[in-house]
Amino acid sequence: MAVAWDAWxxxxxxxxxxxxxxxxxxxASWLAREWGxxxxxxxxxxxxxxxxxxxxxxxxxxxxxxxxxxxxMIACVSLAGMLRGLLPELAERRRQSPWAVAWSGALRLExxxxxxxxxxxxxxxxxxxxxSATPHRIAGGVHLAQLLIGECAPAELAAxxxxxxxxxxxxxxAALFPDTHPAWARLDYY
Numbered sequence: 001m002a003v004a005w006d007a008w009x010x011x012x013x014x015x016x017x018x019x020x021x022x023x024x025x026x027x028a029s030w031l032a033r034e035w036g037x038x039x040x041x042x043x044x045x046x047x048x049x050x051x052x053x054x055x056x057x058x059x060x061x062x063x064x065x066x067x068x069x070x071x072x073m074i075a076c077v078s079l080a081g082m083l084r085g086l087l088p089e090l091a092e093r094r095r096q097s098p099w100a101v102a103w104s105g106a107l108r109l110e111x112x113x114x115x116x117x118x119x120x121x122x123x124x125x126x127x128x129x130x131x132s133a134t135p136h137r138i139a140g141g142v143h144l145a146q147l148l149i150g151e152c153a154p155a156e157l158a159a160x161x162x163x164x165x166x167x168x169x170x171x172x173x174a175a176l177f178p179d180t181h182p183a184w185a186r187l188d189y190y
Contacts, residue, residue, distance in 0.1 A: 003028075005035060012037040021050035046183040064181070076145040079109060080116040080129040086148065090118065090176050091125050097175035106134045107172050111144040118176070136167035147173065150180030 002016040012032050017024040032040045045052045047064070056062070076082055083090075094100045106117045108131045117131030140147055143162035147154060154173035157163040165173060 003031060005037075010036060010038040011041060012039070013041040013043055015043050017042070017051060021054045024051055025054060044183050047181040049183075074145045074149060074151075075142065076111050076114075076148065079111045079114045079144070080127055082145075082148060083109070083116055083118060083127045087125060087127065093176050093178070094120065094125055099171060100175040103168065103172065105136060105168075106131065107169060107176075108134050108137045109144060110137065110139045110141075112142045134167070136169045136172065137165070138169045138173055139164045139166075147177050149182050150178055151182060153179040 002014075004013040004015055005011075006013070012028065012035060014024075014028050017028070028040050028042075031037070042051065042055065045055075047062075052062075100120070101123070104121045106119050106128065108115060108117045115131050117128040117134065119126050119128050138144070138147065140157070140163040143157065146152070147157055147163055151157075154163065154165070154170065154177055156179075158165060158170070
């Protein structure tokens, strides 16, 4: 467990934690008592993670911070490669969406100087590296990576004007690329 201590505020900040959630919470509690902390903050916890879930069972305050610039950055180096890596997760998300299961065709994704397609048919999903024309398109340029990792809901990216949808792309994106509330470990900042 990596922690930071602010003696002025009497606050313990847990920067990194590992292991079972109960043990991490017990270790933070012990440190807080030892150092006389009035508050314990957990930094960069994944909202769906076991420790965040355990904390919500008690009394806590939860905040979410997002930054359009200056925070963690992501770029898609190989769109087709990234989509291939996501195939197991995309197949599971598709199975959970009755609308997406029934849909058949190609969904073209256009990133920064590259394009690929997801071809959905008969319960299968595959990546097409050289996509053909289709009315079902997601155009996101450099912002496409935000959609792929679930930085926020596809509708929010559309409202920002950073990603555009045509044809059936918007409901497909909602099913395949939901807001996953990604969290970066503190070590990713260095």
